[in-house]
Amino acid sequence: MVNVQIDGTWMQFPKGTRMIEACRQAGVEVPHYCYHPKLTSPGNCRMCLVQMGMPPRLAPGQEPEKDEDGRTKIQWMPRPAIACANTVADGMGIRTGGELVDECRRGVMEFLLINHPLDCPICDQAGECRLQEFSVEHGNGVSRFVDNKVKKPKNVDIGPRIRLDDERCIMCSRCIRFCQEIPEDDVLGFTDRGSHTVLTTHPGKKLANDYSLNTVDICPVGALTSNDFRFQMRVWFLKETPSICTGCGRGCNTILGSREDEMYRITPRENDAVNSSWMCDHGRQEFQLLSNERRLTDPLVLGDQGHRLSSWSEAHQTAAAGLKLLGPEEIAIVASARMTNEELYMVRRLAAHLKTEWVDVVPRSQEGDDLLIAEDANPNSLGAKLVLGLENPGAKLADIKAGVEKGTIKAVLAFDENLIGAGFEEASLKKLAFLLNTHLLANPTADVAQVVYPSAGFAEKRGSMINVTGRLQRLNQAVQPPGQVMENWEVLRDLIQALTGSNGLYMIEDVFKLMAGEIAAFKGLSLTKIGDLGVALLETEEKVPLLEKERERVAKGLIVG
Amino acid sequence: MAIVVKRPKLSIFEKMYLPAIGKGLLITLSHAIKILRGKKKVTMQYPEEKWDANMPEHYRGAPALVKDEQGRERCVSCQLCEFICPPRAIKIVPGEIPSDDPWAKVEKRPKEFDIDMIRCIYCGMCEEVCPEQAIYLRKDYAITGLSREEMVHDKERLYEIGGVREGLVNKWNELK
Numbered sequence: 001m002v003n004v005q006i007d008g009t010w011m012q013f014p015k016g017t018r019m020i021e022a023c024r025q026a027g028v029e030v031p032h033y034c035y036h037p038k039l040t041s042p043g044n045c046r047m048c049l050v051q052m053g054m055p056p057r058l059a060p061g062q063e064p065e066k067d068e069d070g071r072t073k074i075q076w077m078p079r080p081a082i083a084c085a086n087t088v089a090d091g092m093g094i095r096t097g098g099e100l101v102d103e104c105r106r107g108v109m110e111f112l113l114i115n116h117p118l119d120c121p122i123c124d125q126a127g128e129c130r131l132q133e134f135s136v137e138h139g140n141g142v143s144r145f146v147d148n149k150v151k152k153p154k155n156v157d158i159g160p161r162i163r164l165d166d167e168r169c170i171m172c173s174r175c176i177r178f179c180q181e182i183p184e185d186d187v188l189g190f191t192d193r194g195s196h197t198v199l200t201t202h203p204g205k206k207l208a209n210d211y212s213l214n215t216v217d218i219c220p221v222g223a224l225t226s227n228d229f230r231f232q233m234r235v236w237f238l239k240e241t242p243s244i245c246t247g248c249g250r251g252c253n254t255i256l257g258s259r260e261d262e263m264y265r266i267t268p269r270e271n272d273a274v275n276s277s278w279m280c281d282h283g284r285q286e287f288q289l290l291s292n293e294r295r296l297t298d299p300l301v302l303g304d305q306g307h308r309l310s311s312w313s314e315a316h317q318t319a320a321a322g323l324k325l326l327g328p329e330e331i332a333i334v335a336s337a338r339m340t341n342e343e344l345y346m347v348r349r350l351a352a353h354l355k356t357e358w359v360d361v362v363p364r365s366q367e368g369d370d371l372l373i374a375e376d377a378n379p380n381s382l383g384a385k386l387v388l389g390l391e392n393p394g395a396k397l398a399d400i401k402a403g404v405e406k407g408t409i410k411a412v413l414a415f416d417e418n419l420i421g422a423g424f425e426e427a428s429l430k431k432l433a434f435l436l437n438t439h440l441l442a443n444p445t446a447d448v449a450q451v452v453y454p455s456a457g458f459a460e461k462r463g464s465m466i467n468v469t470g471r472l473q474r475l476n477q478a479v480q481p482p483g484q485v486m487e488n489w490e491v492l493r494d495l496i497q498a499l500t501g502s503n504g505l506y507m508i509e510d511v512f513k514l515m516a517g518e519i520a521a522f523k524g525l526s527l528t529k530i531g532d533l534g535v536a537l538l539e540t541e542e543k544v545p546l547l548e549k550e551r552e553r554v555a556k557g558l559i560v561g
Numbered sequence: 562m563a564i565v566v567k568r569p570k571l572s573i574f575e576k577m578y579l580p581a582i583g584k585g586l587l588i589t590l591s592h593a594i595k596i597l598r599g600k601k602k603v604t605m606q607y608p609e610e611k612w613d614a615n616m617p618e619h620y621r622g623a624p625a626l627v628k629d630e631q632g633r634e635r636c637v638s639c640q641l642c643e644f645i646c647p648p649r650a651i652k653i654v655p656g657e658i659p660s661d662d663p664w665a666k667v668e669k670r671p672k673e674f675d676i677d678m679i680r681c682i683y684c685g686m687c688e689e690v691c692p693e694q695a696i697y698l699r700k701d702y703a704i705t706g707l708s709r710e711e712m713v714h715d716k717e718r719l720y721e722i723g724g725v726r727e728g729l730v731n732k733w734n735e736l737k
Contacts, residue, residue: 118732121639121692122669155660155668231655231669234640 002090005074007097019083019094020048021560028096031105031134033220034172035084037560038277038550039181042085045112045172047134049080049104053093080104105138113143115150115195116221117167125222127235131170152198158188159207161227161281162216166198169223175199175215181553182278182546183371185209199223210369214278217267228285229265233257241478242269242532244465245283246338246458248366249376250544251467252279253533256287256459256478263287263459263479271533272561274471276550280373287459290479294441296454297483307452312484312491316498319451322434323354323411323499330433332358332400332409336416337378337393339488340463340475341522342508344380344387345515346492347415351388353500358409362422363394371546374468382466382538386521397422404428411435416455416488418443438488454485461487462508464530470538472522474530608703616700621683623701624676625723626716627694631734633664634720635695638671642687642696650680651687667733674716678704694729 001012006026013022021037023030033045053074058064065073074093080100088094095101112131120126152166176188176199187205190197201207207215216226238257245252245266252275257265266287268279289295299315300307310318323331331354335347351359361384368375378384384393401424403409411434412419418439420426429435429448437449446452460481464474481487493505505511509527516522521537529535554561574580595601605612626636638655656672658665687696699722706712714722 121641122637122667126639154666231638231657233655234644236644237640 002088002092003071004088004090005071005093007095010069010071013088015087016557017088018560019050019052019081019086019088022088023050023083023094023096030083030096031130031138032084033130033170034174036174036177036218039174039177039218040558042173042177043082045170046082046108047105048083049101049108050083051095051098051100052077052081052086053095054089055091102138105134106140109135109139110144112170113139114145115152115167116170117149119168122231123165123168123222124225124230124235125168125219129222130220150195152196158201159212161213162207163225163227163230164199165223165225168221169199170221171197171199172220174218174220175224178211178215178218179207179209182214183209183211188215210280210282210373211278211371213281213284214268218277226265226284233259233264238264239478241459241476243459243476243478244379244467244473244534245279245286246379246465246475247280247283247286248368249374249379249381249468250275250372251379251465251471251473251534252283252372253473254279254283256476258459258478261479263290269532272547273533273536274467274469274473274544275372276546278372278546280371282373287457289440290457290459292441294443295482296439296442296446296452297485298454299484300446300452302450302452312486312494313498315451315453316494319434319436319495320498322436322450326411326433328355328357330408330410331356332403332412333360334397334400334412334414334417334419334422335359335361335384335388337361337363337381337384338416339380339384340461340465341380341383341387341472341515342463342511343415343488343492344384345511345518346489346496348388349503350413350492350496350499353496358396358400358403359388360390360396360400361388361393362397362417369545371549372544374542376468379467380465382468382470382540383464386466386519386538387515404432407431414438414445414449415492416440418445420444438491453491454481454483456481456485456487460485461489462527463487463489464512464527466537467534468540468542469544470536470540470542471534472525472530472537473534474527474532613700620700620702621685621698623678623699623704623714623722624681624683624685624687624696624719625699625701625714625721626674626696626719627723627726627729628720629729629731630725630727632725633667633733634670635693635726635729636671636674637667637669637693637695638674639669639692641690641692645686645690647684647686648680648682650677650682651675652677664733671716674719676714676719678706678712678714679709693732694726697723697726699723 002015003010004013004022006023011026020030030048032048035041053076055072056075067073072091154165154167156164158164179188180186187201187207191200192198213226216224237259241256243254243256245254253269253271255267255269266284268277270277298309299312301310301315301318333351364377365375366377381393405428412432413436415438435449436451437446438453438455439446440455440457458475459478462475462477464472466472489511497503512527516525553559629635638653640653643651643653652675653671654673655669658668658670685698688698701722
């Protein structure tokens with residue numbers, strides 16, 4: 001530990017702490033553009049200049065001069081130092097304000113704004129732009145430059161998901177470092193150095209890796225914008241809901257941006273136990289399914305002339321009537337590892353009531369990568385294992401399939417799964433006495449189902465999921481579901497109620513409480529206690545490759561982490 | 562601290578209120594006679610006659626979008642007016658200007674721009690906040706309609722009311 005004086009207060013920090021991080025811990029934010037704790041620090045934006053001082057070097061035999069507290073007096077350096085790339089030292093003093101520092105910041109801002117276009121009204125970054133923020137805080141407010149601004153390429157297509165505006169770029173090089181260091185896809189660089197410096201892709205290459213949209217997030221200005229979010233909505237209108245991504249088993253922490261029950265974007269949220277500060281490009285597009293034209297919005301009941309809209313109570317009555325005629329051996333439940341723990345728990349209660357042993361989920365795997373994308377494409381496989389008591393998810397599926405074909409299984413309840421996509425034959429599903437399908441979208445299984453329930457999407461419900469590393473995390477509701485759609489656990493509760501009578505469950509918190517009472521792993525937890533960052537629940541062998549790499553780079557001192 | 566109001570001291574003549582009433586009635590009567598003899602006019606025959614010519618410069622009527630001399634839609638759909646609007650009367654759907662448009666470099670313009678004139682309170686905040694000098698409160702005050710839908714001014718109607726405004730700052734027109 002070293003003693004450092006920050007703005008007049010002495011504090012202790014571990015050796016090797018960057019000055020900017022020490023200031024942050026002391027509660028002072030030093031403005032910066034190029035510095036990012038998860039990336040290397042080239043120190044090129046000069047925005048984080050602070051005044052630094054050290055104890056004076058003494059002549060032999062000279063006694064150090066002490067101040068009234070008995071500490072060695074700091075000798076302030078006449079020139080400023082950057083806070084992002086320098087580390088603290090014993091007896092060091094840092095001034096994050098004062099005449100020199102203010103003058104430096106004003107100067108840096110003035111230089112950055114010489115060629116920056118005044119197109120904030122059309123710039124997507126406006127509202128979350130560091131240049132805007134620091135210009136208000138530290139800028140001059142007026143420009144002293146009368147010459148024409150340098151013209152650079154605008155609206156450049158540098159990748160399938162990203163648009164570049166070179167005039168807005170302030171050369172912080174965050175995107176370049178991100179591409180080099182995280183996805184290790186070195187496609188960006190500066191050319192024509194000088195007044196006309198432009199950010200470009202390597203000739204013949206595009207910024208097209210699976211993590212490219214993170215460059216948009218870390219761009220402090222509006223130089224890189226997402227094609228998908230471009231001109232859709234101003235950021236100050238967006239309601240930010242902390243949630244998790246359900247695209248794969250990783251469960252990256254996200255912020256859902258919505259306005260008036262419409263989703264506009266998903267951005268990563270920092271969680272150093274799951275996804276650091278990043279997420280993949282696929283996960284950001286998840287929400288588009290919610291406004292898909294094939295979206296189911298009302299319960300459907302199969303009549304003589306195909307499906308017709310029905311009320312929830314009619315659909316539940318039809319389902320209950322269909323199930324009551326059958327014995328426990330004749331009913332199978334195919335749930336989904338895309339459901340939340342609470343929904344799976346309601347499935348467990350339903351299965352217990354129907355006394356059926358035929359309960360399974362559809363496993364789904366994909367090609368993972370060495371960063372964040374997990375091989376398990378289901379977001380809650382561990383939850384399904386734990387809540388439904390499955391040893392090996394998908395093991396009973398072949399038997400259920402065979403039972404359906406033979407005719408020993410006469411009813412199938414398919415929750416959030418398209419059975420035909422999971423290998424069931426359409427002809428054998430048609431033979432079933434009763435088929436219920438819950439799904440987000442219209443699908444081939446729903447086409448032949450007697451009762452179809454619409455499903456709420458990941459941004460429309462609350463609940464919890466367990467990711468591949470065994471971390472219990474929370475989903476939050478950002479938007480209201482369309483039409484008659486209800487949260488899925490409520491639908492399952494009502495179905496159980498139609499079969500048995502009231503069961504007194506009114507809040508999702510109560511479902512979790514019941515589940516915690518029955519399943520040992522959840523003991524002592526509640527939805528509130530999970531918190532925004534989740535809790536480590538199960539021990540698994542699984543490691544997050546991205547975090548492993550990050551730890552290595554922290555150990556080498558390359559990044560702060 | 563309470564303010565002590567000093568009441569005027571009335572004379573006996575003033576205390577008897579009848580003479581004052583008589584005086585008032587006389588004034589009314591004299592006006593009535595003047596009007597009956599056709600010497601004075603106090604009622605304006607709206608809507609055949611209008612006060613429009615006497616409207617002050619700062620009059621705040623219906624908000625409208627304007628085009629400039631070059632016929633460019635000045636609005637770039639930054640949505641600041643939507644944000645500032647106290648009764649939330651404005652709804653904008655932004656859109657991208659296609660690359661073959663002569664004003665492609667502006668990149669953005671409203672796809673839809675609706676002002677609900679039932680909600681509008683004519684406060685003028687939209688005009689004040691606009692960074693592009695695109696929305697102005699015009700002198701139109703007679704906004705009528707037979708249904709709620711009719712009272713919503715869409716983009717077309719807003720440009721019709723707004724028309725062309727000359728001599729504004731041309732920040733997008735420099736050679737690029």
